[in-house]
Amino acid sequence: ELKVEQNPLFLSMQEGKNYTIYCNYSTTSDRLYWYRQDPGKSLESLFVLLSNGAVKQEGRLMASLDTKARLSTLHITAAVHDLSATYFCGAQKLVFGQGTRLTINP
């Protein structure tokens, strides 16, 4: 059974700092998705990672995938307040992690 776990579940950080959100999954998955959700809103697609070693970047966010370790990371560089949101990873299109609520303080 495919399970996905994220950590941390809550993250409060200061603007300008770097941090990483981790997404572990329990069985083989050839696709890993990252989404962003703002409070009271729907989910917005950020990245689709399709192969071992895949790295994608958009602005201050960078996602990577290590299929051998069954691990994906979402790295935030020099955080800004606008990145405050909840971030979800999902394996295949069926199973999601619990979400990481990220708060970036001025």
Add this chain to the structure above:
Amino acid sequence: NAGVTQTPKFQVLKTGQSMTLQCAQDMNHEYMSWYRQDPGMGLRLIHYSVGAGITDQGEVPNGYNVSRSTTEDFPLRLLSAAPSQTSVYFCASSYSLLGQETQYFGPGTRLLVL
């Protein structure tokens, strides 16, 4: 191109009532799915469909029914609402289940069962 639409946006039900949450997409997507979102639980898959006439259960299907008579529509029926079904419900779609493209999510339906 409206994407994925859901109605209603909000609904209050009494225990035992039934209702249908509507979901439609205009992107000719074969794969559609329903999730519920509860605090600390992430999104959990209720039911999904890989095409008209084909549906399957997800992680938490009890208390919910679905059907897929057209490519565009994928309604979710609550047969006899219970307080445990209080949640935010999201519908999503993509070209296929096994394809590599992302899913597109609807705006959600907030349901309160008293």
